[in-house]
């Protein structure tokens with residue numbers, strides 16, 4: 022698939038996930054073969070105030086490239102300025118968030134609320150496309166609610182305004198993340214536009230990835246929750262597409278060792294205090310399905326230092342190897 026002049030080698034990319042798909046996790050997923058990454062969403066207003074938090078969110082390591090910076094907002098001028106500002110972090114593309122359902126975002130007319138105003142979607146894409154020299158992509162949902170399903174209309178408007186690709190998450194804003202994603206809307210968008218379409222929603226393994234591509238005709242798939250505690254999903258998907266064969270997921274020893282590497286990076290980037298608090302949920306995801314997972318999850322919820330995690334990892338490993 023091509024994003025502007027950028028040749029994308031693989032079929033599955035990592036979804037933007039605020040508070041979760043940070044630099045440490047994105048690097049890991051790229052290492053396992055994710056086609057590209059997208060930053061956590063960054064507020065265009067925050068960027069305009071030159072906030073330190075926004076700058077941190079836009080930092081990209083060499084190991085995670087190609088990587089896009091995702092911005093959200095509802096003012097075309099502010100969004101265009103934010104995209105220009107983001108260029109100092111040298112992203113390979115800018116992604117515009119038209120899907121976030123969180124009340125604090127959509128309640129302010131941003132994220133998924135933009136889909137209620139298709140002409141504004143076009144104005145924003147147009148402004149951002151004119152502001153930067155790199156490709157601009159857009160991430161949309163099926164629509165605001167079942168009575169206003171308009172992904173096809175919004176996708177066409179974004180294409181017209183100069184977007185280089187569209188990601189479609191097959192749920193309405195009202196559905197947040199719960200009911201099964203509707204892949205038919207992804208197919209409808211794919212049939213309606215000429216730019217690449219990235220399908221998103223509920224892909225958690227290689228067979229589902231292949232099924233989404235077959236059923237929707239999409240050019241790529243985007244994986245969100247299916248990668249949490251499971252970054253090797255990209256290796257599995259790539260192997261399946263390359264050889265038609267399913268490969269086994271790693272055993273407990275490899276999973277624990279990857280988890281430690283991941284959390285070590287997290288601590289390196291964010292410091293031990295924040296890093297270890299954020300690590301708690303990742304540990305819980307990595308040990309899903311392990312013997313004694315419930316008890317270990319409780320213990321993970323109290324982690325405060327990396328040394329404690331090393332000790333906990335030994336206990337977890339021992340429990341998996343016990344008869």
Ligand SMILES: Cc1cc2nc3c(=O)[nH]c(=O)nc-3n(C[C@H](O)[C@H](O)[C@H](O)COP(=O)(O)O)c2cc1C
Nearest residue numbers: 036037038039061062160190222223224244245246
């Ligand atoms: C914790 C979390 C944070 C998310 N943050 C973002 C975000 O910052 N920007 C965005 O466009 N989507 C965000 N999403 C939505 C995902 O990118 C994706 O569209 C959604 O999870 C559906 O894909 P999945 O079924 O593969 O998880 C987030 C999802 C989760 C679970």
